Amino acid sequence: GQQVMQIPQYQHVQEGEDFTTYCNSSTTLSNIQWYKQRPGGHPVFLIQLVKSGEVKKQKRLTFQFGEAKKNSSLHITATQTTDVGTYFCAAYSGGYQKVTFGTGTKLQVIP
Amino acid sequence: NAGVMQNPRHLVRRRGQEARLRCSPMKGHSHVYWYRQLPEEGLKFMVYLQKENIIDESGMPKERFSAEFPKEGPSILRIQQVVRGDSAAYFCASSLEAGHTEAFFGQGTRLTVV
Numbered sequence: 001g002q003q004v005m006q007i008p009q010y011q012h013v014q015e016g017e018d019f020t021t022y023c024n025s026s027t028t029l030s031n032i033q034w035y036k037q038r039p040g041g042h043p044v045f046l047i048q049l050v051k052s053g054e055v056k057k058q059k060r061l062t063f064q065f066g067e068a069k070k071n072s073s074l075h076i077t078a079t080q081t082t083d084v085g086t087y088f089c090a091a092y093s094g095g096y097q098k099v100t101f102g103t104g105t106k107l108q109v110i111p
Numbered sequence: 112n113a114g115v116m117q118n119p120r121h122l123v124r125r126r127g128q129e130a131r132l133r134c135s136p137m138k139g140h141s142h143v144y145w146y147r148q149l150p151e152e153g154l155k156f157m158v159y160l161q162k163e164n165i166i167d168e169s170g171m172p173k174e175r176f177s178a179e180f181p182k183e184g185p186s187i188l189r190i191q192q193v194v195r196g197d198s199a200a201y202f203c204a205s206s207l208e209a210g211h212t213e214a215f216f217g218q219g220t221r222l223t224v225v
Contacts, residue, residue: 033214042202042216043154088153090214098144098167099214101154 004091006102014110019076021105023089032065032072033090033099043088046074079109115140115205116185117217124224130190130197132220136205143186144214145178148200157201160186193224 003026013019023032031050035043047056049065049072056063062075076083089102116135124130136143141162146154156170160180171178175193180186190197200221204214 031212035216042219043204045213045215048213098156098159098169100156101146103153106151 004089004100004102006089006105008105009103010106010108012108012110013079015081016078019079019083019107021074021087021089021107023072023074023091023102025070025091025100027070027093029069029091029093031092032069033092034063034072034074035088035090035101036085037088037104038085041085076107079107081109081111083107084109115203115215115217117201117203117220119220120218121221122223124193124222126194126224127192130193130222130224132188132190132201132203132222133185134188134203134205134217135185136203137207137215140205140207140215142206142209143180144204144206145186145188146202146204148202148219150199154202157188190222193222195224198222198224 005024007022031048033048034046036046037043047063052069053067054065060077064073072089074087086104086106088104090099092099115137118133122130143160145157147157148154158171158178159167162180163182175191177189200219202216202219204216206212206214
């Protein structure tokens with residue numbers, strides 16, 4: 001079955017530092033989605049990437065889909081305490097298939 | 112437009128009892144997904160349903176767990192004869208189209224088995 005690896009598992013950064021999490025799939029993907037889950041909360045959809053090499057930005061967040069559509073990254077510039085949470089990628093291979101969530105990267109921002 | 116509604120938010124059951132978790136998808140959404148999340152862990156897919164159909168239940172334990180999404184009413188995740196290991200947060204998500212496009216999650220049901 002499809003495997004989705006996400007690294008790192010944990011990341012502690014000083015407020016103002018940058019942060020990146022990476023998502024790698026064993027198979028070629030139709031699309032990849034990113035979600036954020038605050039402590040005690042539920043996953044919230046951030047973005048979906050569909051095209052090979054696609055780059056999308058949301059304020060301080062930059063999302064990238066690899067050329068081979070097997071990997072993706074989320075980069076946060078100048079982290080803030082509001083960025084605290086776990087970031088999940090969700091890989092989708094097409095058709096009536098389930099989405100496979102990565103294991104998540106838990107971000108802690110030290111003020 | 113109400114979001115995905117899950118109830119109850121918290122559920123406590125004794126070992127051997129039944130747990131029934133409900134999920135009302137967003138209006139117009141006909142695709143529903145159930146996930147389980149253990150503390151400090153990721154989301155584990157359980158089942159994907161469309162109205163009156165189970166599309167993929169490859170993540171469901173073979174015994175004691177069942178799910179349905181009837182023509183009318185919410186989707187139900189049912190756990191019979193609960194055990195301590197069933198304690199977890201159960202999230203439901205819905206999407207307008209297949210492929211989990213921009214899936215919206217409910218607040219989850221935190222199940223505690225005592």
